[in-house]
Amino acid sequence: MTSGREKRWSLAGATALVTGGSKGIGRAIVEELAGFGARVHTCSRNAAELEECRRQWEEEELAVTVSVCDVSVRAAREKLMEMVRESFDGKLDILVNNAGQLFSKVARELTENSYWHLMETNLWSSFHLSQLAHPLLLNASICGGGSIINISSIAGSLGFPCFTLYSITKGGMNQLTRSLATE
Template sequence: MMASSSSAQETGRWSLAGATALVTGGSKGIGRAIVEELASFGATVHTCARNEATLNSCLEEWSAKKLSITASVCDVSARADREALAGRVAAMFDGKLDILVNNVGFLFLKPAV
């Protein structure tokens, strides 16, 4: 499925048609906004997150908007998951990755002493 490029053309924005992108942590917040913006410019985007249910919900919404986005479950803190993600993306994009957005972050709250 291809991204809707009409909105980019109507507003005079540039095009990312043919570009590939990987955005980690793309199911919420800033990561999700980046995924949607890249796809709206015409890029083919793959994203990952730890929560499969959240990813599936996002994929349904993106599909309804006709955005070219795929997703997979990945915990980037686990080496095996990162390696699997790299292999999956390399295979999906025939080894061509134009854009990488490493959006994953962790917040550790500890009491101040």
């Protein structure tokens, strides 16, 4: 028999997209959401690692699907959201923008290429995926409406040596989160 407490925390019927779920924090989020009954889709760039995760999740009876996606590539983001739209019948309750990369280099050696690569990977991908997810989030029926969760960092609020680029992306993400919340 299910206790009131378990019911309160159930995500049965909810759908979620978690980027970068093959390891680390993203993987823990995938397993937590699926453990509470959500259907979860996740992605990363490494097909073999993803398949190994999928196999383990299947064994644990977690409802998780996977696809390869490099979130720094516009066409790949669009393909990912199209797949999510089809798999979840046009409805997404939770988007977790987790995929991100740490980049450590002294500021005077940073190049324009590394700037744009990290901006695209950590910040613009989260913004664009949020835009792409918007029509699906409007159809959310669980948890009081659609939610976007952005995985930021303390480096988005404080300065650390050699983390200038990473800090810019996470500071931008903090403002993205605040701004979208007002809309």
